Amino acid sequence: MEYRIIMIGCGTVGQGLLEILEKKAAFLRDVYDFEPRIVAITDKLKGTVIWPEGLQIKPLLETLKQGKKLNDYPGPREKADEFVDPLDLIEKVEAEIMAEMTYTDIKTGEPATSYIKKALRTGKHVVTSNKGPAALHYAELRELARLNNRHFRIEGTVMSGTPVFHLFENGLAGNELLQVKGILNGTTNFILTKMELDGLEYDEALKLAQQLGYAEADPTADVEGFDAVAKVVILANALMGGTLKPDDVRRQGISHLRKKDILEARETGQRYKLIASVKKDGDKITASVAPERLPLSDPLSAVMGAQNALTFETDLMGRVTIQGAGAGRIETGFSILSDMLAIARCAAR
Amino acid sequence: MEYRIIMIGCGTVGQGLLEILEKKAAFLRDVYDFEPRIVAITDKLKGTVIWPEGLQIKPLLETLKQGKKLNDYPGPREKADEFVDPLDLIEKVEAEIMAEMTYTDIKTGEPATSYIKKALRTGKHVVTSNKGPAALHYAELRELARLNNRHFRIEGTVMSGTPVFHLFENGLAGNELLQVKGILNGTTNFILTKMELDGLEYDEALKLAQQLGYAEADPTADVEGFDAVAKVVILANALMGGTLKPDDVRRQGISHLRKKDILEARETGQRYKLIASVKKDGDKITASVAPERLPLSDPLSAVMGAQNALTFETDLMGRVTIQGAGAGRIETGFSILSDMLAIARCAAR
Numbered sequence: 001m002e003y004r005i006i007m008i009g010c011g012t013v014g015q016g017l018l019e020i021l022e023k024k025a026a027f028l029r030d031v032y033d034f035e036p037r038i039v040a041i042t043d044k045l046k047g048t049v050i051w052p053e054g055l056q057i058k059p060l061l062e063t064l065k066q067g068k069k070l071n072d073y074p075g076p077r078e079k080a081d082e083f084v085d086p087l088d089l090i091e092k093v094e095a096e097i098m099a100e101m102t103y104t105d106i107k108t109g110e111p112a113t114s115y116i117k118k119a120l121r122t123g124k125h126v127v128t129s130n131k132g133p134a135a136l137h138y139a140e141l142r143e144l145a146r147l148n149n150r151h152f153r154i155e156g157t158v159m160s161g162t163p164v165f166h167l168f169e170n171g172l173a174g175n176e177l178l179q180v181k182g183i184l185n186g187t188t189n190f191i192l193t194k195m196e197l198d199g200l201e202y203d204e205a206l207k208l209a210q211q212l213g214y215a216e217a218d219p220t221a222d223v224e225g226f227d228a229v230a231k232v233v234i235l236a237n238a239l240m241g242g243t244l245k246p247d248d249v250r251r252q253g254i255s256h257l258r259k260k261d262i263l264e265a266r267e268t269g270q271r272y273k274l275i276a277s278v279k280k281d282g283d284k285i286t287a288s289v290a291p292e293r294l295p296l297s298d299p300l301s302a303v304m305g306a307q308n309a310l311t312f313e314t315d316l317m318g319r320v321t322i323q324g325a326g327a328g329r330i331e332t333g334f335s336i337l338s339d340m341l342a343i344a345r346c347a348a349r
Numbered sequence: 350m351e352y353r354i355i356m357i358g359c360g361t362v363g364q365g366l367l368e369i370l371e372k373k374a375a376f377l378r379d380v381y382d383f384e385p386r387i388v389a390i391t392d393k394l395k396g397t398v399i400w401p402e403g404l405q406i407k408p409l410l411e412t413l414k415q416g417k418k419l420n421d422y423p424g425p426r427e428k429a430d431e432f433v434d435p436l437d438l439i440e441k442v443e444a445e446i447m448a449e450m451t452y453t454d455i456k457t458g459e460p461a462t463s464y465i466k467k468a469l470r471t472g473k474h475v476v477t478s479n480k481g482p483a484a485l486h487y488a489e490l491r492e493l494a495r496l497n498n499r500h501f502r503i504e505g506t507v508m509s510g511t512p513v514f515h516l517f518e519n520g521l522a523g524n525e526l527l528q529v530k531g532i533l534n535g536t537t538n539f540i541l542t543k544m545e546l547d548g549l550e551y552d553e554a555l556k557l558a559q560q561l562g563y564a565e566a567d568p569t570a571d572v573e574g575f576d577a578v579a580k581v582v583i584l585a586n587a588l589m590g591g592t593l594k595p596d597d598v599r600r601q602g603i604s605h606l607r608k609k610d611i612l613e614a615r616e617t618g619q620r621y622k623l624i625a626s627v628k629k630d631g632d633k634i635t636a637s638v639a640p641e642r643l644p645l646s647d648p649l650s651a652v653m654g655a656q657n658a659l660t661f662e663t664d665l666m667g668r669v670t671i672q673g674a675g676a677g678r679i680e681t682g683f684s685i686l687s688d689m690l691a692i693a694r695c696a697a698r
Contacts, residue, residue: 175683299651316680324666325666334666337523
């Protein structure tokens with residue numbers, strides 16, 4: 001079946017998605033009966049391109065790889081301003097799915113939240129990898145989606161394409177969730193791994209992470225736990241029906257840890273990990289992000305490098321842990337595809 | 350929505366399922382709109398009970414707990430022979446779902462395979478935790494299900510209710526599967542763990558596993574790898590479209606391993622695990638079960654005790670590992686429920 005798709009944002013995630021769709025077009029059609037048609041893309045830095053019959057992905061990717069703008073796309077396209085505002089584009093262009101892939105603003109969730117509302121109100125399913133709307137406005141957006149009989153899907157907001165929400169929604173359906181606990185930030189896990197295995201001091205490990213592109217020039221969001229806080233709020237609200245805000249989460253980062261702390265833990269058979277967790281006690285939901293000394297028997301203690309992992313503690317299945325990539329161009333692009341395939345699965349039935 | 354269910358076999362798994370359905374009736378109705386109605390149960394040892402309007406689960410469980418037969422169920426029931434043959438029961442009783450939970454015969458897959466065929470041909474969805482039919486006749490049963498527009502679901506055949514098939518079908522949809530590799534037998538993993546952590550010899554660890562009920566009096570199926578072979582064949586055929594038979598799998602157990610082997614591996618930073626794996630090379634699918642020395646950086650190396658885990662190696666997401674229970678009354682009972690909920694999800698859309 002054909003799905004018309006609007007892409008808002010065409011940075012790393014958007015281009016990862018386009019690469020997947022280009023490479024796997026035949027596979028997706030043959031195995032999943034999924035035929036995506038990208039009808040419009042708009043991106044603040046890269047401009048806008050619209051074609052209701054579907055853009056050709058190969059020349060589109062070539063245009064972007066050459067550092068050109070979307071407006072330089074050589075195939076057939078509508079006449080449009082150099083940059084069409086997403087709100088106007090969503091209003092004007094017909095589509096089944098809007099993929100929201102702009103940058104996260106964790107203070108306001110904007111402008112992405114407005115794009116999502118506009119898309120749901122104009123009858124489009126919404127798929128997003130943007131943590132802002134999911135962390136700040138999940139309940140409201142979920143309800144708006146329900147009222148419009150549309151999906152609001154957020155697989156890419158936590159652990160990129162590693163299927164966290166899919167897992168709970170399908171394979172673990174029927175369980176009550178007592179706790180979720182995980183390693184949700186690859187940068188800090190990389191730093192802790194290097195401190196322990198290569199004996200680096202915190203500053204050295206951070207510098208290495210920056211050199212390798214795991215950490216940003218200003219590493220605050222990662223090392224002080226803010227990124228993990230956003231993700232844990234999403235888990236609390238999306239999986240447990242909570243109404244937490246980032247400020248409700250007890251937060252401690254890893255920047256105070258020294259090599260001697262790590263090695264001391266190791267000597268007692270433990271390992272430091274930055275653990276994000278959400279717990280349900282009756283109706284009360286509490287969340288925290290803080291370094292913890294885990295016994296080596298805990299599956300989370302074995303998660304090394306930039307990997308992420310999450311343990312679901314459930315009433316019927318006990319603990320189930322999933323481990324996989326927590327970031328990456330293709331991995332996060334895949335999260336968008338996986339949510340679109342979930343929408344297609346529903347429609348097919 | 351109401352689902353009429355026939356249960357074939359009422360041993361550990363069946364009773365685990367009944368306990369879950371009893372305890373979680375309101376939750377399943379409110380959250381998943383799933384209202385199971387057990388209309389018939391037949392079990393070679395425990396007899397038969399039939400009531401098209403639905404049996405009451407509480408008195409049913411009490412009857413079984415007292416060691417009585419299904420025929421002693423005190424609620425309203427049809428007159429029937431003490432034991433009604435499953436083939437006759439499936440033919441005669443109307444239902445949406447047949448849950449097949451009899452014992453595994455890994456040589457023939459019978460009589461379960463005949464029950465499954467009869468159920469599919471009479472328009473019933475089939476859910477099973479029985480490794481025999483899935484390992485020996487997957488392609489045929491899958492095709493029969495397709496022709497009858499019915500589900501044939503097998504979540505409980507590998508890693509009990511830990512969602513292996515659900516994970517690949519939903520969260521990892523869109524990926525091509527290059528390899529699956531895992532720890533699929535809890536008994537042998539328990540023995541290897543005890544040999545390493547408590548310094549037991551193989552015979553001592555086996556005896557302990559037998560005392561704790563992890564291993565049977567004749568432990569051959571577990572320790573020589575036959576149980577893992579059946580599971581790896583199921584994975585090869587259900588996830589990769591293979592047509593393997595158990596004899597096609599290269600097999601080595603763990604009974605030749607000694608404490609000194611385990612400790613020697615440990616000294617070089619490695620750990621012995623009984624690894625079941627399936628690999629795809631072009632159109633060729635090969636499978637094996639054998640002890641491997643894994644580096645401690647491999648997520649599978651951290652799986653201790655009776656736990657199971659499986660790593661999917663995919664083209665888009667790289668490696669994704671899921672770890673959880675590999676056996677258990679409630680866990681395997683849950684696998685049946687989770688497959689029934691998947692059927693209900695489809696019908697609801």
